Amino acid sequence: MWKKKKSQPVHETEYMGEDLIKLVDMVKVYDTGTIKVLGLHRVNLTIKRGEFVAIMGQSGSGKSTLMNVLGCLDRPTMGHYYLDGIDTANLEPDELSTVRNRKIGFVFQSFNLISRTSALKNVELPMTYAHVNQKAREQRAKELLERVGLGTRYEHMPNELSGGQRQRVAIARALANQPPLILADEPTGNLDTASSVEIMELFSQLHKEGATVVVVTHEEDIAAFTERIIRFRDGKLVSDTKNKPQIQTEEEAVTMQKEGSHAD
Amino acid sequence: MLIENMSMAFHAIRANKMRSFLTMLGIIIGIGAVIAIAAVGDSMRNLFTDAFKDVGLNRAAVMVSWEVDDFRMSDQFTRAEMDRIKDIFSDRIEYIDSNASNKVEAVNGRRKVSYQFQGVDYNYTDVQPLDIVYGRFLNESDVKGAANHVVLEDKGAIKLFGTADSVGRTFRMTLNKITQEYKVVGVYHKDMSPMVAMMLGNGQSQSGFIPDTVLTRSNDTFQAVNLYSRNGTNMRQLTVDLKQYVAKLKGRPESEIMAMSAVDQMGTMDAQLGTMSAAVGGIAAISLLVGGIGIMNIMMVSVTERTREIGIRKALGARTKDIMIQFLTESALMSACGGIIGVILGISLVKIGGTLLKMTVVVNPAVIVLAVGFSALVGIFFGLYPASKAANADPIEALRFE
Numbered sequence: 114m115w116k117k118k119k120s121q122p123v124h125e126t127e128y129m130g131e132d133l134i135k136l137v138d139m140v141k142v143y144d145t146g147t148i149k150v151l152g153l154h155r156v157n158l159t160i161k162r163g164e165f166v167a168i169m170g171q172s173g174s175g176k177s178t179l180m181n182v183l184g185c186l187d188r189p190t191m192g193h194y195y196l197d198g199i200d201t202a203n204l205e206p207d208e209l210s211t212v213r214n215r216k217i218g219f220v221f222q223s224f225n226l227i228s229r230t231s232a233l234k235n236v237e238l239p240m241t242y243a244h245v246n247q248k249a250r251e252q253r254a255k256e257l258l259e260r261v262g263l264g265t266r267y268e269h270m271p272n273e274l275s276g277g278q279r280q281r282v283a284i285a286r287a288l289a290n291q292p293p294l295i296l297a298d299e300p301t302g303n304l305d306t307a308s309s310v311e312i313m314e315l316f317s318q319l320h321k322e323g324a325t326v327v328v329v330t331h332e333e334d335i336a337a338f339t340e341r342i343i344r345f346r347d348g349k350l351v352s353d354t355k356n357k358p359q360i361q362t363e364e365e366a367v368t369m370q371k372e373g374s375h376a377d
Numbered sequence: 378m379l380i381e382n383m384s385m386a387f388h389a390i391r392a393n394k395m396r397s398f399l400t401m402l403g404i405i406i407g408i409g410a411v412i413a414i415a416a417v418g419d420s421m422r423n424l425f426t427d428a429f430k431d432v433g434l435n436r437a438a439v440m441v442s443w444e445v446d447d448f449r450m451s452d453q454f455t456r457a458e459m460d461r462i463k464d465i466f467s468d469r470i471e472y473i474d475s476n477a478s479n480k481v482e483a484v485n486g487r488r489k490v491s492y493q494f495q496g497v498d499y500n501y502t503d504v505q506p507l508d509i510v511y512g513r514f515l516n517e518s519d520v521k522g523a524a525n526h527v528v529l530e531d532k533g534a535i536k537l538f539g540t541a542d543s544v545g546r547t548f549r550m551t552l553n554k555i556t557q558e559y560k561v562v563g564v565y566h567k568d569m570s571p572m573v574a575m576m577l578g579n580g581q582s583q584s585g586f587i588p589d590t591v592l593t594r595s596n597d598t599f600q601a602v603n604l605y606s607r608n609g610t611n612m613r614q615l616t617v618d619l620k621q622y623v624a625k626l627k628g629r630p631e632s633e634i635m636a637m638s639a640v641d642q643m644g645t646m647d648a649q650l651g652t653m654s655a656a657v658g659g660i661a662a663i664s665l666l667v668g669g670i671g672i673m674n675i676m677m678v679s680v681t682e683r684t685r686e687i688g689i690r691k692a693l694g695a696r697t698k699d700i701m702i703q704f705l706t707e708s709a710l711m712s713a714c715g716g717i718i719g720v721i722l723g724i725s726l727v728k729i730g731g732t733l734l735k736m737t738v739v740v741n742p743a744v745i746v747l748a749v750g751f752s753a754l755v756g757i758f759f760g761l762y763p764a765s766k767a768a769n770a771d772p773i774e775a776l777r778f779e
Contacts, residue, residue, distance in 0.1 A: 186692060186772050207696040214694020225689045225776065229392055241381055242694040286693070 218287025277308030403668025404715030412723025453598035476603030496589030533583025688775025712756025
């Protein structure tokens with residue numbers, strides 16, 4: 114921290130295998146003290162580089178637990194989770210932090226931007242923890258904000274941005290360290306339909322540019338943007354199907370938005 | 378990263394200005410008190426040193442203790458005894474007198490001025506140099522011949538004659554019940570700060586010198602012998618030897634003889650000053666402790682309030698150390714800010730006080746550096762627990778925090 118470490122190119126990894134995510138007999142048990150709750154039951158799952166995947170399930174299905182494990186916020190109780198070739202099962206909390214920093218770009222339902230901190234500084238944050246120098250950080254953050262369509266709002270505070278804009282800042286932040294995995298937890302849960310469509314299109318765009326995107330959601334509309342839908346129920350993987358993304362153009366998105374408002 | 382942490386900490390402190398200020402208050406008061414006390418202590422020490430320079434650093438006195446129950450006339454010193462003491466210790470004593478002084482009213486026509494006259498020998502100025510501005514000091518013939526000559530301080534001369542240059546002027550006063558005319562042979566000037574004058578207690582009367590042969594009669598006896606040692610004399614040894622000699626002379630045990638020197642007195646005063654400083658310093662330390670606890674308390678609140686932020690930071694890759702340093706920087710900075718404000722407050726208070734008392738105030742720069750550094754340390758120490766609480770938070774729990 115005090116010594117300036119030489120910043121490394123964060124996208125470089127030794128493991129360049131096809132499987133980005135590999136869960137092997139992964140079990141997650143929550144020990145609440147008196148009773149043990151089975152969160153996930155023997156999950157075997159492989160996600161390849163460049164896939165666009167939706168993980169679906171009702172609340173209590175175990176999809177949040179899976180999200181925590183995939184996001185390296187939590188470790189599996191049994192079995193293995195290989196992320197980009199790294200077995201996370203035996204990593205210390207600080208090592209998990211480093212893995213999160215380099216390998217995962219998070220997008221949360223409630224945006225989770227740091228308040229009273231400018232959009233630019235928020236995007237810079239993962240790079241700060243990766244010890245990227247100030248100048249490079251700022252330049253990259255500006256590029257990313259431009260890319261998500263917020264090129265004029267560097268200095269805005271989160272509370273000066275709309276929900277959709279905040280989520281764009283969060284996506285820019287998720288891309289900061291060029292992580293191999295973009296992990297989005299209900300990214301449209303707090304957004305109106307129009308913003309939801311914009312955000313999902315942004316993910317589609319990233320996917321087309323080669324990013325691996327995993328979206329955890331309970332909304333079919335959202336899952337419909339992805340190419341593969343994995344369903345969970347009661348802590349078990351119940352189905353894993355290919356999906357042909359339906360809505361891809363802005364025109365169609367507008368149609369969907371209208372349908373959505375009719376349905377209300 | 379350090380700069381990053383500093384700016385984050387500034388941000389956090391500024392975000393809650395009032396709260397941060399109230400939290401700092403303990404440190405502000407503590408450090409302000411420390412600075413003020415240190416400055417007062419240093420200034421007092423300077424003042425004492427000045428005062429003692431005025432009295433004479435090589436001055437000593439010997440007498441039979443006034444605490445003895447059976448005080449006898451023979452316990453007083455005669456002029457012959459004083460001369461004998463001077464002879465015996467002539468290698469170490471340069472000047473000796475009875476320390477006689479008398480408060481009398483000098484009359485010049487309608488002007489009446491109260492004077493405190495000190496009876497001295499002609500070589501007094503050898504041990505206590507005087508700045509003679511007009512005329513001369515008392516000479517050998519003045520003293521030996523018991524001439525009615527005086528040397529006045531310029532202030533007193535102006536009061537009595539309307540002019541400082543009053544050499545050759547005469548006035549009347551009653552000494553030993555005889556009213557006579559006295560002549561001014563010299564005028565001296567003395568620079569003395571009001572505080573020193575107050576401490577020496579001659580604020581009311583004017584001062585002047587008169588031959589001790591005029592002030593006292595040859596058969597008078599004196600309670601104490603007042604002396605000035607030669608340069609380089611070991612004062613402690615001199616007082617011990619004097620005590621021994623006077624005990625033998627007066628036929629009393631040594632415990633009933635008092636011998637003291639200015640140097641000893643100054644040491645005692647210094648020790649008293651030190652005790653006072655330590656006592657008030659202790660209170661300041663308590664204030665700093667309470668201030669530190671205040672910081673700890675508000676940091677705990679801040680950590681709880683910002684649980685979600687901590688969760689976000691951890692999710693984005695902050696390690697335990699990163700969060701720890703972030704919060705430690707914040708508490709250290711808050712405390713150091715309090716320290717700096719405290720230093721400013723302390724110095725201003727002392728400067729204002731010094732101006733009111735017309736005292737020169739000394740502020741030691743080392744004390745300032747020490748105070749600010751120490752307050753930062755207080756911040757780090759009391760920030761440790763909250764910071765480690767933040768650093769060890771579980772990211773999942775923290776992210777879920779509303």
